[in-house]
Amino acid sequence: MLKVGLLGAGRIGNVHAKAISAHPGSRLVAVSDVNMEAAKKLAAQYGAEARATDQIIGDALIDAVLIATSTDTHSDLIEAATKAGKAVLCEKPVDLSLERARVCQKAVAASGRRVMIGFNRRFDPNFAALKAAVDRGEIGKAELLSVTSFDPAPPPVSYVRVSGGLFRDMMIHDFDMACWIMGGLPETVTAIGSSIVDPAIGAVGDVDTAVVTLYFADGRIAVIKNSRRAVYGYDQRVELLGSEGLLSAGNVLENTVSKATAAGVVGAKPEFFFLERYMRAYLAEWAAFVDAVNTGSALPVTLDDGVNALAVAEAATRSAKSGETVKVASVL
Template identity: 65%
Template sequence: MTLNIGMFGAGRIGIVHARSIAGNNRSKLVAVTDLVPQAAHSLASEYDAAPMSADEILADSNIDAIVIASSTNTHVDLIEAGINAGKAVFCEKPVDLDLSRAKACLDIVAGQDRPVMIGFNRRFDPNFTTLKSAFDAGEVGKGELLSITSFDPAPPPLDYVKVSGGLFCDMAIHDFDMACWLFDAVPETVNATGACLIDPEIGKAGDIDTAVITLRFDDGRIATIRNSRRAAYGYDQRLELLGERGLLSAGNVLENTVIKSTLDGINSAKPEYFFLERYMRSYGIGWASFVDAVLDGKAIPVSVSDGVNALAIAEAAGLSLAQGRAVELDPILKGVV
């Protein structure tokens, strides 16, 4: 059976997902919609799909699943619309910028049986999955300290910053999900510090561009996350997990594997420039897991609940930054803060 897909959003991330759909022999992109008709037509024509309206996609009984790659403020409404139309749903992160809306969406999803997956693609990076497999197998014993480095090569456009939800909801949210996934738990407290060191205009827009977040789990384990909107040498994505019997590390993926050893020193290539280069494989692997869940009944690897947890951590980080203190996560998840 082939899974017929309707795509919502024909921008940069929609194009990435279209490649993953086309690269899987059990899925086919059949329809595309976008607020910019020309963008929908362009993407649809590349994959022999049809440009349609959102309502047409939802009403088409030949479309089995939808991919939500549109702006974040559309995610919850489209998840609910997709469910109501009887379709499986793959939605880009985050679920929403508003935690209460995301939690309400979780309640709706919990009451139906169609698969709904959130697109935290880094879980599917082969290096990170290998690290987690080694950790889960007990190769370094109990995990004690997790260190996540995530530096972008350059800040995003200011217009994007203003609608992104900020560094915690847009950028660090990937790392919050990674910490929960690797430790198989949500943190007890969140402590964030940050500054605007790169572009004063980001600060004027109410955001930061540099941050360190510490997550403390109820058994004492600690995760530290370092974020920056600028690394002059490229996209820096590294993990270290210290356990009682050793250390697991996942380094950067480089532009090439050539090492130059001369009298002047030893040099290697820079990290791949940005997420489109660094994580393209992970998008395809993640998509395959969604197809397997829909067609074969396998478990959804990233749930709406996972998305809500990451968003709650982002909200706690924002509160911690504003108040200069560690913030307990449980009251935020329960909506009593």
Template identity: 80%
Template structure:
């Protein structure tokens, strides 16, 4: 039985608490949060103890920690947990700073403890099936990838100001997806972004609408589209064109009823937000982590993957600000 400490009892912490407690081979034993009341409430819900971060990290009986705290604390907690011999599943991104993330990568590697980054979309059953079909060569050589990721509404400005920006906070999922599906890291990044959904987002120094082109070797291309506003719901689609065909994964809709009349054909909207769309993916992500840690097998998503996605986000941020295509070699150093 994997004994787990959860750092962070906010919205995403609650999602992870459910996944940990639902798995037959893991047990949530402790929860911490800067708001002790939130930690106490979540701990009570799952029969765990509310504790401080330090108490969880120093407890030798805790085998693993799940980091669901604010982004600026991720690297510190990864380092602290691995130093004390714990396995780690940390929410994305690794850090707001690429340099800090690289330092964390080096420090964690020295401990040889498993560290997995929470790119839950890899575990969505639809996207996973698309990836598997591509790997089997069902459409020949993958040549052109298109990823659409639109939120139903923008987050609060208070969140935008500390998020690190759309490329690090939102599109980083799609950067990881692109590298995963294409099986490679891009050589160059071209980005354009604007603030047309909410002027306050632009005033905060961020964008809310963006398109990024990833240039891979051998002329392969990935195009990623993000918007903070899609009034019809949470729009999550992937399309992969290959030399011998096309693979596509569409939205998960609220129900499968379709009404067809002389007026037209109408179906349900996409599920409204990530909490509905990806709950199964979070559970599958946790199950994959437990299996890797308990059996000593390779993690399906690594700290290296997290640093790589953050580096692409950094390149996209530079490109959007300068209007120039950025060579990844200049970002990675």
């Protein structure tokens, strides 16, 4: 039985607590949060204890920690947990700073411990099936990837201000997806962005609408579209054109009922947001982590993957600000 400490009792911490407790091979032992009352409330739901973060990391009886705290704490906690001999699953991104993330990468390598980064979309059944079909060569060589990711509504400006920006906070999932599906890092990144959904987002220096083009060394292309507003729900689609066909993964709808009348055909909207859309993915992600820790097998998503996605996000941020194409090698 894998004994687990959860660091962070916010919205995503609640999701992970559910996944940890639902797995027959893991047990949530302790929860920490800067808001101790939140930690106590979440811990009580699952028969765990509320403790200070350093107590959880220092407890030799705890085998693994899941880091679901604010992004600016991720690298410090990863380093502390691996130094203490824990296995780690950390929410994305590794850090707000690529430089700091690379320091963390070196520290973890020296510790000999393993860290998995929480790019949960890899574990979505539909996206995973698309990736498996690519790997089997079902559409020949992958040539043009399109990723659409629209949120139903923008987050509060207070969140945007500390998020690291759309490219590091939101599109980083799509950068990881593109690298995963295409099998490596792009050579160059060209990004454009604007603030047309909420002027307040622009006022704090971020964008809420963006398009990024990734160019790979062999000529393949990936195009990523993000918006902080889609009034019809959470829009999550992937389309991949290959030399011998096309693969696409569409939205998960609230239900599969459609109505056809003389007026037309209507159906359900996409599931509203990530908690509904990706709960199965979070459960599968945790199961994969537990299996890798227990068997010693390779982690399906590594700290290196997290640093690579952050490097692409850094290149996109620079490109959007400068109006120029940025080489990924120049930021690594």
